[in-house]
Amino acid sequence: MTTSDRFRPATDAFLAxxxxxxxxxxxxxxxxxxxxIAEAWGGTESAAGTPWDHSTRVQVFSAGKPFVALAALLAVKEGPLTLDDPIRTWWPDYRDDASSPTTLRMILCHTSGKHAFPATNQVSLFDSTGLIRLIADSAPATTPGALLVEHAATYGHLVDGVLAAVGAPSVAERAVELNTALGVRLHFGIPPQEQDGIATLEAAAPGWEARYLETEVARAALLHPPGLLDLSVLASETWxxxxxxxxxxxxxxxxxxxxYDDVHRDDGVVAALLGDELHRALLRPSAVGFDEFVRSDVEWSLGLRVEGGELGMGGIGGSSAWYSRRFDYAMAYVTRGLIDHARADRVADVVEACLASDD
Structure with a gap:
């Protein structure tokens, strides 16, 4: 544990x-x-009882989407990819709306119209090439650029398809570079021999997933390809x-x-990697309106939610991370117990109360 006396109440709230x-x-x-300024961990990595420790890792669902976007933006920085030319400039097999062509900007801010994989059991959850081909071959469900719908499952395969078309590093490959640049541990795919210390996801309440499947849009997004919410699948070495x-x-x-402590800084590592223009694009709204998947008004930048004085991203089940401009702090909460974000909110409230006490 690493916590100053000032933030001991936050650690206590988590341990409670x-x-x-x-x-x-x-x-x-x-x-x-x-x-x-505050860090704590606790509980177990699985039902078997191995204690959670400082090195434990866990799947965080959509909290990883900003790193997908970073892979795309770094490819733009390096060229020849651009944000606003038609995707078919580089990816001719990408099925599109000829009257309103899809751009990388639309994909990154969740308006491409390809917010769900087609319903089929013919392509495996583990077949990245097949899934990229499947989404490329499908027609946009809505006119590109017209409707906000978080690309809950398709986001990464759309970006990887674009990156492959221009010969840029994949999302997984770029994460390795970011690990070195930022001194972090980000993994999109871990070989079986390196999978020690990964927490096993489990339901924190019966029917935890029902709250995420209440609409037709959500069911289309999260149930295809089959297995995305199957906890036995998500615990497998193959996944x-x-x-x-x-x-x-x-x-x-x-x-x-x-x-998140770095990404908001003009003098940070991410800013240096992207350059001023793309760094600003990562931080400012690019699509604003009602998101049919999230079911609320949102402000999407090119990879982040940026409204309310915060920039960040959460994942279904309870993991999330953000930077708060109001209180000038970065926080992440990760969990293997899937239900909602109430735990992170409870600890964050205490963190902000500690910060406000010195105002």
């Missing part, structure tokens, strides 16, 4: 969740100005070794907090 069983296994980390970037990032709380 562990003690009463609300948190079965997880961690949180808070950073400010490059320093860890953990596969790269499914929209939901498959395996990481830890400190890595996510480190990213």
């Amino acid at each position: 969740l562990v003690d009463d069983g609300t948190e079965r296994g997880g961690a949180f980390a808070v950073m400010q100005n490059g320093q860890v 953990r070794a596969a790269s499914f970037p929209a939901v498959g990032l395996i990481t830890d709380a400190l890595s996510l907090a480190t990213f």
Whole structure:
């Protein structure tokens, strides 16, 4: 544990969740100005009882989407990919609306119209090439650029398809570069021999997934390809070794907090990698309106939710990470117990109360 006396109440709040069983296994980390000001972990990595420790990693679902976007933006920085030319400039096999061609910007801000894989059992969850081909061959469900729908499962395969078309590093390959640049642990696919210390996801309440499947849009997005919410599948070596970037990032709380402590800075590592223009595009709204998947008004940048004085991203089940402009801190909360974000919110409320006490 790494916590100053000032933030001891935040650590206590987290450990209370562990003690009463609300948190079965997880961690949180808070950073400010490059320093860890609060960090704690607790519970177990699985029902077998292995204690969660500082090195434990876990799948964080959509909290990994910003790193998918970063892979795309770095390819734009390096060329010849652009944000606003038609995708078919580089990917001729991409099926599109001729009257309103899809751009990379539309994919990154969730308006491409390809927000769900076609319903089929013919392509495996683990077949990245097949899934890229499947989404490329499908017609947009809505006119590209017209409707906001988070690309819950398709985001990573769309980006990987574009990256492959221009010969740029894949999302998984770019994550390796980011690990070195930022000093973090981001993994889209881990070989079986390196899978020790990965927490096993489990339901924190019966029917946990029902709250995420209440609409036809959500069911289309999360039930195809089959297995995305099957906890036995997500615990398998095959899944953990596969790269499914929209939901498959395996990481830890400190890595996510480190990213958010850096990404907002004009003098940060991410800013230096992207350059001024693309860094600004990552941080400012690019699509604003009602998101049919999220079921609320959102402001999407090219990879982040940026409304309300915060920039960040959460994943279904409870993992999330963000930077708060109001309180000037970065925080991540990761968990293996799938239900909702109430645990992260409870700890964050205490963190912000500690920060506000000095105002």
